Amino acid sequence: MPQMPRIPVRLIAGIFVIVLVLVLAWTSYYTVQAESEGVVLRFGRFLKTVEPGLHFKFPLGIDQVTVLPTRRQLKLEFGFVTAGYTNIDQPAREGAEERSMVTGDLNAALVEWVVQYRIDDPKQYLFDVRNPGQTLRDLSEAAMREVIGDRTVDEVITIGRQDIEVAALARMQELAKRYMLGVRVDQVQLKNVNPPAEVQASFNEVNKAQQDR
Incomplete structure (x- = not known):
């Protein structure tokens, strides 16, 4: 009975690293809309407010962002x-x-x-x-x-x-x-x-x- 070819450990590790990097990159940026401000928490505590635009945050739940419509009536x-x-x-x-x-x-x-x-x-x-x-x-x-x-x-x-x-x-x-x-x-x-x-x-x-x- 023919044996299934083994997938190299390095290949699995490489795929895992690529996926991890993509996830980290995807969750590290966020956008605040024009009529809003973002409130940033780090480890559950208030850190700062940010203006509209594209911003960076620490991923994996370290930073959390709540967007509020501060410029809208x-x-x-x-x-x-x-x-x-x-x-x-x-x-x-x-x-x-x-x-x-x-x-x-x-x-x-x-x-x-x-x-x-x-x-x-x-x-x-x-x-x-x-x-x-x-x-x-x-x-x-x-x-x-x-x-x-x-x-x-x-x-x-x-x-x-x-x-x-x-x-x-x-x-x-x-x-x-x-x-x-x-x-x-x-x-x-x-x-x-x-x-x-x-x-x-x-x-x-x-x-x-x-x-x-």
Whole structure:
């Protein structure tokens, strides 16, 4: 019975070395996109942030890179969800409880709003708060409830929208700084603001009567 030819040990070793070199080379370079910054960890500890472009890192898990969209404006929607919009901190379903609020005169209002923000401190964003995106959602909702709770239902639904946006923005900026989220809140924009469906007709009648005076 003919014997199988032996593969030289040097050939096997040579192939292994070539494959290893290719793997090391492949995992030693990474690209940071134009709208982002890279946060580099070495042995699990913060090392540096890097600008967009092609960069070198130590392979085999020695260096790890997290890319954050620091130059892109991000948004969170409250009380509604735009179809097709992707944000890992955006719930997939509309938040009925999220938009249900109580005004200062103890009336109910359904408030939908958008928060626009940027990641302005990547290190702080990744390491100072366990879940910065969810924390931003929580403090944004708390700030809006606080502002709505200081105003009458008429101010909330009709005449006070701009004032609410300004006050909510200031409060969210204050909280984001206090809790060191690493984000800058740029804008708060109210969307649909209405009374609950069961009192919508009565509210419209009151408004019409006031306008007819």
